[in-house]
Amino acid sequence: MKHLLFFFLSVCAFCANAQNVTLQNASFDGMAGWNVVQGDAFSKDGKCVLPQGQPTGIVQTVMAEKGVYNLTARVSIPNCDGRCFLFGKGDGFSVASTEVPKVRDAQGESVKVFVRGIETESGLVEIGLYNDGFHDVLIDDVELVKCEKPYVFLQGGDITELNYVLESGGNYFDVDGESFYSMTDSREDKAQKVVGYLAQRGLNFVRIRNSNNPGRKNTDAKKQYYLPDGFQNTGDCLQLALAAKKADMRIEYTFNYSDYWSNGEQQNIPADWHDSIAGLNDIDMIVRKLASCVYSYTYNVMRELADNGVFPEFVSLGNETNGGLLFPYGYSYDVTWDDANRPKGPENWDAIAAFYNAGYEAVKAVSPDSKVIVHLADNTGDYDKYGSAVNSYTYAWYFDNLKKRGVKYDVIGASYYPAWSGATVSDLVEYCKNLMVRYGKDIVIMESGYNFHPTRKDGWDGQLSDNAAEYEGFYDFSEEGQKSFVAELLNALQGIGVSSPHECLGSLYWDPMMIHVEDELGRNKTGWAHRVSDGLADVNVVENTTLFDFDGVALPALEAYEGNRYAQRQLSSGCETVASGSEFIVFEEGAEYFIRAEKDLSARIANVNGELVCVFDMRTGETRKLPLNKGVFFVNSVKLLVK
Numbered sequence: 001m002k003h004l005l006f007f008f009l010s011v012c013a014f015c016a017n018a019q020n021v022t023l024q025n026a027s028f029d030g031m032a033g034w035n036v037v038q039g040d041a042f043s044k045d046g047k048c049v050l051p052q053g054q055p056t057g058i059v060q061t062v063m064a065e066k067g068v069y070n071l072t073a074r075v076s077i078p079n080c081d082g083r084c085f086l087f088g089k090g091d092g093f094s095v096a097s098t099e100v101p102k103v104r105d106a107q108g109e110s111v112k113v114f115v116r117g118i119e120t121e122s123g124l125v126e127i128g129l130y131n132d133g134f135h136d137v138l139i140d141d142v143e144l145v146k147c148e149k150p151y152v153f154l155q156g157g158d159i160t161e162l163n164y165v166l167e168s169g170g171n172y173f174d175v176d177g178e179s180f181y182s183m184t185d186s187r188e189d190k191a192q193k194v195v196g197y198l199a200q201r202g203l204n205f206v207r208i209r210n211s212n213n214p215g216r217k218n219t220d221a222k223k224q225y226y227l228p229d230g231f232q233n234t235g236d237c238l239q240l241a242l243a244a245k246k247a248d249m250r251i252e253y254t255f256n257y258s259d260y261w262s263n264g265e266q267q268n269i270p271a272d273w274h275d276s277i278a279g280l281n282d283i284d285m286i287v288r289k290l291a292s293c294v295y296s297y298t299y300n301v302m303r304e305l306a307d308n309g310v311f312p313e314f315v316s317l318g319n320e321t322n323g324g325l326l327f328p329y330g331y332s333y334d335v336t337w338d339d340a341n342r343p344k345g346p347e348n349w350d351a352i353a354a355f356y357n358a359g360y361e362a363v364k365a366v367s368p369d370s371k372v373i374v375h376l377a378d379n380t381g382d383y384d385k386y387g388s389a390v391n392s393y394t395y396a397w398y399f400d401n402l403k404k405r406g407v408k409y410d411v412i413g414a415s416y417y418p419a420w421s422g423a424t425v426s427d428l429v430e431y432c433k434n435l436m437v438r439y440g441k442d443i444v445i446m447e448s449g450y451n452f453h454p455t456r457k458d459g460w461d462g463q464l465s466d467n468a469a470e471y472e473g474f475y476d477f478s479e480e481g482q483k484s485f486v487a488e489l490l491n492a493l494q495g496i497g498v499s500s501p502h503e504c505l506g507s508l509y510w511d512p513m514m515i516h517v518e519d520e521l522g523r524n525k526t527g528w529a530h531r532v533s534d535g536l537a538d539v540n541v542v543e544n545t546t547l548f549d550f551d552g553v554a555l556p557a558l559e560a561y562e563g564n565r566y567a568q569r570q571l572s573s574g575c576e577t578v579a580s581g582s583e584f585i586v587f588e589e590g591a592e593y594f595i596r597a598e599k600d601l602s603a604r605i606a607n608v609n610g611e612l613v614c615v616f617d618m619r620t621g622e623t624r625k626l627p628l629n630k631g632v633f634f635v636n637s638v639k640l641l642v643k
Contacts, residue, residue, distance in 0.1 A: 028048040041057075059127065059128035064123045067147075069090070071115040073129070075137065076138040077111075078102065088115050099564055155202065157206065159195065164526065207446065212258065212259050214233055225532060225538065245309070253314070257269075265341055270293075291358040305367075316446065332349065415446055425488050425492045429496055443503075445508065453549075594623055594626060596622070603618055607633055608632050
């Protein structure tokens with residue numbers, strides 16, 4: 001880690017005098033134009049070699065126009081058991097970087113690596129590659145291209161189960177097995193420090209799934225299982241959201257619209273909503289009533305979040321809603337067989353549209369800037385059937401039906417698991433590109449995962465016991481195999497929007513937190529659900545896919561997140577302070593306004609009418625641009641005049 005720190009500090013000192021964006025010797029016909037910062041590097045056969053044995057870095061400085069740039073290079077790395085990242089640093093901004101993924105193909109070809117959103121104030125940009133010396137690395141075909149707008153890739157995971165794991169006696173540790181909180185801390189303090197640790201490791205995005213009224217009184221459709229009492233409800237989710245905001249993470253907030261797990265095969269109407277439609281026989285009346293329930297519930301939860309300063313950047317209306325919403329009234333296809341999870345019911349796209357639009361309007365009524373997501377289960381395996389209506393799980397079939405009925409949403413959400421789709425990351429990229437072209441929407445990968453061990457701790461198969469034949473022989477069922485997959489996924493998704501008006505906005509891992517915990521008798525305490533028969537936790541089907549091992553120790557996969565950094569503005573000397581408080585200063589620079597935190601704080605910005613414009617948490621030393629037009633505003637009650 002000390003080598004990493006030294007190298008990042010070293011790139012703050014610009015070292016060459018290139019005069020324009022054209023790179024000198026981008027194909028490495030020798031080493032002219034490149035400075036070896038530490039270690040040893042040399043040119044061979046039109047490539048630069050950063051050899052194993054000691055940490056090595058190469059850098060080049062160019063002079064370009066003020067603005068935002070994307071950096072790409074072809075890089076070959078044989079494995080992911082160390083650290084290697086491509087980076088760019090512009091004057092006035094911090095380093096942007098991407099962890100280099102392992103070469104996955106049998107021929108050992110190079111991988112195209114993307115570093116997006118390198119910003120520079122003066123036009124001075126330094127680019128380079130770092131290798132920690134664990135392996136030989138080859139690099140060539142370096143390109144630096146100006147783009148139109150800043151870019152932040154959102155990378156993180158689902159933290160919904162965090163409080164449940166902590167309450168069950170589970171604990172989390174850093175990569176060295178050291179605790180980053182006191183065992184005497186409250187559960188709330190522990191959760192905050194765990195989320196803070198994830199932020200330190202490079203995660204900037206969390207997912208939180210809100211069920212209506214989970215607990216033993218509200219079971220699954222077969223009356224066999226229930227979600228544990230006190231967790232995944234609004235109060236629990238609010239605490240997690242506050243922890244994420246304090247760590248300056250973006251939030252994806254999912255409404256399950258169920259008291260239980262929801263997915264493509266089960267969308268159980270919340271018990272309270274069943275009561276509201278009791279005695280109604282007309283389907284249209286039932287649908288209108290349920291749409292009203294969707295609106296009221298969504299609005300009330302969003303209002304509670306907002307009253308606590310939480311405005312989620314993204315909100316998903318349902319989870320993996322391939323089959324529709326609120327069974328049996330909102331089916332996307334006819335169900336003609338008897339099944340407790342899927343009771344008989346006719347296809348009713350008009351009902352689905354009513355439910356989605358009710359949720360959309362409720363979200364926007366409270367938080368207009370929140371992006372609304374429609375999230376479907378994994379279907380990347382049939383990307384080649386794109387545009388056809390071959391089965392009920394084809395995205396085009398689903399979103400075409402939404403389009404016909406004027407359903408309002410902002411972002412497509414997709415699950416992606418090699419184990420279930422049989423698709424590679426390259427397949428996923430093409431699939432996302434097709435969807436963006438067809439629907440003109442950005443995409444978020446809502447779920448993805450890969451196991452670090454072939455089985456659960458007890459030796460039985462977990463949920464992702466098979467990572468797909470496409471990855472056999474490349475990524476093992478191991479800690480390094482998991483890291484390799486995550487690095488490949490994050491890099492490839494960042495490259496999707498380079499030549500497109502739409503982006504893959506980010507990726508969420510599932511489930512990073514649901515670690516193995518057992519009681520004094522060796523019985524599992526953290527299960528996917530609890531059994532009605534005895535109240536005990538059932539099996540933990542994801543414990544071999546988390547980002548912490550069976551003992552709660554951080555896994556190498558977190559390095560893949562840590563190596564991905566985005567550029568942030570640094571406070572310069574050419575600015576004018578225009579407002580200040582005990583916790584912050586607001587300064588003007590180049591007709592733009594920025595806030596810098598002098599202490600950890602929650603910033604609340606209101607207009608002259610007292611209406612909140614934006615709310616966000618900041619850490620000490622952090623700087624943010626303020627999205628304000630001309631007028632008078634109040635930053636934590638301090639007056640600010642925007643000219």
